[in-house]
Amino acid sequence: MGIGFIYLLIIILIILIVSIIFLIRSIISKSKIGIIISSIVILFVFLLFSMNKIDEITINKNDINKDLKIFNIQLKNEYKILENNVSGMPERNQETKIEISKQDAENIIHEITNSNNFKNLTTSEEISKDADSEGRWNSKKMLNYKYPDFYGKEIYTEIDNIPTRISLSIETLNGKNILSYSKIED
Structure with a gap:
């Protein structure tokens, strides 16, 4: 496992955290498009980690x-x-x-x-x-x-x-x- 993989994990975690924050803000502001987009990104990240x-x-x-x-x-x-x-x-x-x-x-x-x-x-x-x-x-x-x-x-x-x-x-x-x-x- 190289350093590139660690960087990839960090990037994926940042995307996950940003998506969760975006989802919370979208729920508070009742933005349906924001909820859908952030939910899709979060599901994609969880799918990536459950591949095995x-x-x-x-x-x-x-x-x-x-x-x-x-x-x-x-x-x-x-x-x-x-x-x-x-x-x-x-x-x-x-x-x-x-x-x-x-x-x-x-x-x-x-x-x-x-x-x-x-x-x-x-x-x-x-x-x-x-x-x-x-x-x-x-x-x-x-x-x-x-x-x-x-x-x-x-x-x-x-x-x-x-x-x-x-x-x-x-x-x-x-x-x-x-x-x-x-x-x-x-």
Whole structure:
């Protein structure tokens, strides 16, 4: 988050404060146009600050299919959206969990384990060494691995002209196949 973002927040807060003052004065003077204009500006500012919440609520299967397409994954069976959390501004973080079929989970795990750069990381030392490897966090190639508890894929790519790290994991929890992915914009 740069200084430009802080300046933008200050400008938005000034606009909000001026709009609230203008709204109060318009109510006192019974100016319908003033009430309408200031109300629209205030609603726009609140809409801007609630954008993440709107994205959390409005996620749909088309959005998830588009995100999974980055990993060349197409789910063949129905799935259930369990959770979607969006935070951050301007660098947004999205974490989504879906429950998928056993067949889809097996297909994705098969794809991961049969990739040419698959790594089976079983100890904390291997995991730490892999995390510290050169170019690990800005690699443009798809990374495929198995940690002790889950299988995963990661890639650093551009989504809508925004550099984004997107990671996916598959694990079985309480007999359910859970696919989780997170998008972190830089």
